[in-house]
Amino acid sequence: MDVDLSGVLLNQFKKAKKEYERAKREKKEMVARRKALECAKLLREMAKYNRYNERMYLEMAEKWELVADNIGEVLNPSKVITSKPKESQEEVDKFKSFVRNNLIQRSKIKWEDIGGLKEVKQLMMETIVISALQRPTSIQPWRGILLFGPPGTGKTLLASACAGSLDATFFNVKASSVTSKYFGESSKIVSALYEVARELHPSIVFIDEIDALTMKRGEGISEASRRMLSTLLTELDGFQDKGSDRLVLTLAATNTPWDLDEAVLSRFPRRIYIPLPDREAAKEIIKINTRGLKLNVNLDEIAxxxxxxxxxxRDIKNLCQGAIWSMIRDVNRDLYKMANLPYRELRKRKLKVRPLTEEDFEEGFKKIKSPLTKRDIERYERWWEEFGG
Ligand SMILES: Nc1ncnc2c1ncn2[C@@H]1O[C@H](COP(=O)(O)OP(=O)(O)OP(=O)(O)O)[C@@H](O)[C@H]1O
Ligand SMILES: [Mg+2]
Structure with missing residues (x-):
């Protein structure tokens, strides 16, 4: 059970704030800075316990971080600094090494690992090939492509396949985790990200949940997200890399395209709908997820x-996993008893398998429920008709 610590944290925050005020009055710079950081830290903790006010607390935390960063100015407002000091090379290198160590993934996914989505795959292959070929300067490939559709339909998979097929450097960035973990620094991370992407080209930059940065819903968006987005948009405009032939393709994904605002949409003129699988696609996905096993079932009917x-x-993959488990348990009834055997012994034995049957799939069908309804799908389709392209 979660323990509610919000009251305790609030008291600690009030105390830290009072101490900050005192240090500020007494012009004790070091103490004031430390206390401002403490306030920020406590607010971040509070955000964790209070989902409804999470954004508000995070925004407040960021304000305190700004105070701490500029404590000299806060204590001596006469010393007006007109322009922000340029980041030192050391700082830039720090962010670049963060990007190299945390955001790069190796992708082994190939196009044949993706079932269905034939046209989408073709379009993405074409984009990549055009970007790579020598061509007249008037022919510019897409710099950014937006993938939208319900959860679990293969958006991440497609981005990985782009990178895998090109053997490109694959940067996998979840917008919300960058803003929540690296708050005030998220926009510097984005600049560093694109700098490294250009250095290690060809590169695929995958920005997952891009809606987290833009939300039109009017429910207030954090300063960190706003800054991260504006840096991202500048990078997508490509002024940093004008005329260069290096392939840096940004793929962005969202489950809620209607939350994207005009500023984002205009950078992604190519918007591709990744729908739920139709029957043929479902068949392919079942085959991909049961590779190496025989299917004694009516595949059309299951699809x-x-x-x-x-x-x-994703649901179909889970269905297949369920069916495979049911088969394994059925033909290896004493499996759990082997748990006491040493690893060396286990390596000598072979797991028994048999073809998958309708009954194996039946259990999965009972358990796996899609949260989607016809209305949800219609909403995607309407958006696609209006804004897709
Ligand atoms: N078209 C597909 N072909 C084969 N496998 C698929 C396909 N779509 C989804 N899957 C399976 O489902 C898993 C989840 O897919 P993926 O992560 O690409 O979905 P997503 O669209 O990015 O979802 P989300 O919007 O929730 O991030 C994949 O790892 C894969 O196993
Ligand atoms: Mg995904």
């Missing part, structure tokens, strides 16, 4: 049931 239930690719 049809997946479509009727609004299953995503």
């Amino acid at each position: 049809e049931r997946c479509v009727e239930r609004y299953y995503s690719g």
Whole structure:
């Protein structure tokens, strides 16, 4: 059970704030800075316990961090600094090494690992090939492509396949985790990200949950997200890399395209709908996820049931995993008893398998429920008609 610490934290915050005020009056710079940071830290903790006011607390935390960063100015307002000091090379290198160590992934996904989505795959292959080929300067490939659609339909998979097929450097960035973990520094991380991407080209930059940065919902968006977004938009405009032939393709994904504002949409003129699998796609996804096993089932019928239930690719994968487990348990009844054997012994034995049957799939169908409804799908389709391209 979670323990509610918000009251305790609030008291600690009030105390830290009072101490900060005193240090400020007494012009004790070091203490004031430390106390401002303490306030920020406590607010971040409070954000964790209070989902409804999370954003507000995070924004307040960021203000305190700014106070701490500029404590000299806060204590002596007469010393007006007109322009922000330029970041030192050391600082830039720090962010670049953060990017290299945390945001790069190796992708082994190939196009054949993706079921269905034939046209989408073709379009992405074409984009990549155009970017790589020698061509007249008037022909500019897309710098950014937006992938939208329900959860679990293969957006991340497609981005990985782009990188995997090109053997490109793959940067996998979840917008919300950068803003929440690296708050005040998220925009510096974005600049560093693109600098490293250009250095290690060809590169695919995958920005997942891009909606987290833009939300039109009017529910107030944190300063960190705003700054991260504006740096990202500048990078997408490509002024840093004008005329260069290096391939740095940004793929952004969202489950809620209607939350994106005009500033973002205009940078992604290519918007691709990644729908739920149809029957043929469902069949392919089942085959991909049961590779190496025989299927004693009516595949068309199983695929049809997946479509009727609004299953995503992820649901179908889970269905297959469930069926495989049911088969393994059935033919290896004493599996758990072997848990006491040493690893060396286990390596000598072979797992028994048999073809998958309808009954194996039946259990999975009972358990796996898609949260999607016809109305959800219609909403995607309407958006696609209006804004897709
Ligand atoms: N078209 C597909 N072909 C094969 N497998 C798929 C497909 N779509 C989804 N899957 C399976 O589902 C898993 C989840 O897919 P993926 O992570 O690409 O979904 P997503 O669209 O990025 O979802 P989210 O919006 O939740 O991030 C994949 O790892 C894969 O196993
Ligand atoms: Mg994803």
